[in-house]
Amino acid sequence: MNKLKNCNGCGKLYMEIGQGMCPDCYRREQEDEQTVYSYVRDHDKCSIKQIVDNTGVKERVVLRMLKQGRFIASGFEITYPCQGCGAPITTGKLxxxxxxxxxxxxxxxxxxxxxxxxxxxxxxxxxxxxx
Ligand SMILES: [Zn+2]
Ligand SMILES: [Zn+2]
Missing domain, CATH: 1.20.5 (Single alpha-helices involved in coiled-coils or other helix-helix interfaces)
Structure with a gap:
């Protein structure tokens, strides 16, 4: 059954059908993901900060892609800082x-x-x- 929910992205009411955000935000995030992908294709082994700085895509979107294993699945080594010392890592927190x-x-x-x-x-x- 469909139900009304507030969008995680913009806060608007929308009909939840399993995508977790309103159709507008969903479409925007799809575009963002494409932007990130094309950046990563040209800049293998870049860091999340680099992606965010250079594409303007929200860190949240990049982190979600990372958590879903999308980069690793595509053979990209995306790094983010270790929570302990800040060294670039590709999996886990440390x-x-x-x-x-x-x-x-x-x-x-x-x-x-x-x-x-x-x-x-x-x-x-x-x-x-x-x-
Ligand atoms: Zn929205
Ligand atoms: Zn460390």
Whole structure:
């Protein structure tokens, strides 16, 4: 069943038929995607920022295309900054260095926690006996 919804793009009421935005915005986004594609064809291995700066297409549109795996499917290596250090990456949120860092950090935290737990349980054992 069709229902009225507010468009994610422009806020206008429209009849939702599964495209998530009004027909005007949908058409515009299709055009934007084509713009992005033709830019990416000429600039392989560019960053999202470059695409946004040079095409004027909203970052949201480019990010959605990226999340949908559209660039990788077409063999383009589009990079965006790692959330940890800003190095260009093509998948996930972090570069391999930062994700390794996080794993190591988690291991260290686990180790520290384990040590603390031992401390706590021994002191708790003593004090709870006295209480
Ligand atoms: Zn709209
Ligand atoms: Zn990084």
């Amino acid at each position: 570069c391999s260095k930062c994700s390794n860092d996080i794993i190591n950090q988690a291991k260290r935290l686990e180790a520290a926690k384990a040590v603390k737990k031992v401390d706590k349980s021994s002191t708790m054992y003593n004090s709870s006996r006295n209480r």
